[in-house]
Amino acid sequence: MAAFLLVIGVSFSVVTVSTIGLVGGSLFEDEARNGVTSVTQMAASLGERMQREPADALYTHLVEAARSSGGRLLVVDMDGKVQFDTFDQSCGTRLGLAEVYTLLRGEADSDYGFHLTDGQGRTQAASVLDGIIGRDIGRVWDGCFTAALVDGQGQRFGALVLVVSVQDAVDSLIFMRDRMLGVFGLALAAVLVMALLISRIVTRPVAELSAGIERMTKGDYQHRVHVPGKGEMAQLAAAFNQMSEQVHNLDEARNQFVSNASHELKTPLATIKILVQSMMYEDDMDPQLRREFLTDIDKEIDRLSSVVGDLLTLVHIDSHKLRLRREMMVFADTVRTTVKRLEPLAKKHGQTIETSIADSCEMFADPGKLSQVCYNIIENAIKYTPDGGRITVNLRRSGRDAVLEIADTGVGIPEEDLPHVFDRFYRVDKARSRETGGTGLGLSIVQQIVRLHAGSVTVQSTAGAGTTFTVQLPVK
Numbered sequence: 001m002a003a004f005l006l007v008i009g010v011s012f013s014v015v016t017v018s019t020i021g022l023v024g025g026s027l028f029e030d031e032a033r034n035g036v037t038s039v040t041q042m043a044a045s046l047g048e049r050m051q052r053e054p055a056d057a058l059y060t061h062l063v064e065a066a067r068s069s070g071g072r073l074l075v076v077d078m079d080g081k082v083q084f085d086t087f088d089q090s091c092g093t094r095l096g097l098a099e100v101y102t103l104l105r106g107e108a109d110s111d112y113g114f115h116l117t118d119g120q121g122r123t124q125a126a127s128v129l130d131g132i133i134g135r136d137i138g139r140v141w142d143g144c145f146t147a148a149l150v151d152g153q154g155q156r157f158g159a160l161v162l163v164v165s166v167q168d169a170v171d172s173l174i175f176m177r178d179r180m181l182g183v184f185g186l187a188l189a190a191v192l193v194m195a196l197l198i199s200r201i202v203t204r205p206v207a208e209l210s211a212g213i214e215r216m217t218k219g220d221y222q223h224r225v226h227v228p229g230k231g232e233m234a235q236l237a238a239a240f241n242q243m244s245e246q247v248h249n250l251d252e253a254r255n256q257f258v259s260n261a262s263h264e265l266k267t268p269l270a271t272i273k274i275l276v277q278s279m280m281y282e283d284d285m286d287p288q289l290r291r292e293f294l295t296d297i298d299k300e301i302d303r304l305s306s307v308v309g310d311l312l313t314l315v316h317i318d319s320h321k322l323r324l325r326r327e328m329m330v331f332a333d334t335v336r337t338t339v340k341r342l343e344p345l346a347k348k349h350g351q352t353i354e355t356s357i358a359d360s361c362e363m364f365a366d367p368g369k370l371s372q373v374c375y376n377i378i379e380n381a382i383k384y385t386p387d388g389g390r391i392t393v394n395l396r397r398s399g400r401d402a403v404l405e406i407a408d409t410g411v412g413i414p415e416e417d418l419p420h421v422f423d424r425f426y427r428v429d430k431a432r433s434r435e436t437g438g439t440g441l442g443l444s445i446v447q448q449i450v451r452l453h454a455g456s457v458t459v460q461s462t463a464g465a466g467t468t469f470t471v472q473l474p475v476k
């Protein structure tokens, strides 16, 4: 708004001053030309008459001439003393006017000047600009036009002074100035209103955005800002909304994660507590039962430590602290070793694992992490395949990728659950997985590790028929 006002103010002042200056200049020039022409004509006829006519005839003539020109006529001798004054006021005094002395000194034949005269008759030379700026209150504007008086021999013997009021010209300038000031006032008011409106339009979205940011800092991630249109502010608002949605999602995911993790830890702890309490209050416990209880406690502790291990791995990956310890490795060896480690478990369930390795797939990767990937997927295949089922592990090269396929003839995954199996804590059948000891973290760890290796993991499944996990890793 300040900028608006400054621009308007400066341009208006420039326009006003220059317009009034121009108009005033030409008005005063006209006055000066007319005044000088008539005083010169009068002086020419008077010069001759003054030689031959008596003083009172001359005086009458002067009074008439003054009346017809609407002003006052004075005759000044070579000493600057007033000899005749049609107003009969200044006879015998010296006129202190510059335009009289230029003539008496012989510097010009005619001259003029404008003066401000106050109530006491004090006169002061003035310029047109004084009229605009307004130093005219209580004063009267006069124009003084002078012409040299010359006798029949061409001898200069005095000056004729015509004093005419130029108040009309000054009044019209003042009127113009006031009109312009009025227009300026109106324009200023209009600009003020416009500036207010525009600043409202500009600042409202900013205010809305900052209110949104403030609410967000207070933890309200669901608030959205509304800025209509397609301008920069609208884009900013859209970006803000997107960001707050992401923060909201992150916040929810974090809460979900914490609550899921606590839940996963609580369940085995509760089981352990019950088992320990029953052992505490039963003094003469059957050793067989005691052993069973202790075995259960041991299992729960294993479960706890595996959950904690998984959680730690995920937290590490999330906080980007997990660094891959890459080295040249033979992926086929990792697959073989993992299968060997899990074979006893499969055997326990009467399952067979068929391994077919078509390529050694040498690559620069983290063998420990990749072994965890294989372990998690094959362990799932064993867990979610009924006894006597068949698991096939297949490793081959495809272009620049190593492709590992792990298929089973298990329970499969319903189509609606497929997109979620890599989510943290996601289990298709909650009750069944609890029995088998799953927490729903295994596949999300697999996905994170594969992503860290710039690879991908996908799943295909038919409920009741079996599942195939495909891991694709770039071979460098």
Ligand SMILES: Nc1ncnc2c1ncn2[C@@H]1O[C@H](COP(=O)(O)OP(=O)(O)OP(=O)(O)O)[C@@H](O)[C@H]1O
Residues within 6 Å of the ligand: 310, 376, 380, 381, 384, 385, 408, 410, 411, 412, 413, 421, 426, 427, 428, 429, 433, 437, 438, 439, 440, 441, 442, 443, 444, 467
């Ligand atoms: N081969 C499979 N066949 C059928 N369902 C599977 C298979 N692999 C995974 N699932 C389903 O996907 C879910 C998520 O698997 P994930 O490995 O992440 O968790 P989990 O095995 O339950 O627990 P854990 O964290 O101990 O691995 C499982 O609970 C299971 O329902």
Ligand SMILES: [Mg+2]
Residues within 6 Å of the ligand: 376, 379, 380, 438, 442, 443
């Ligand atoms: Mg698992």
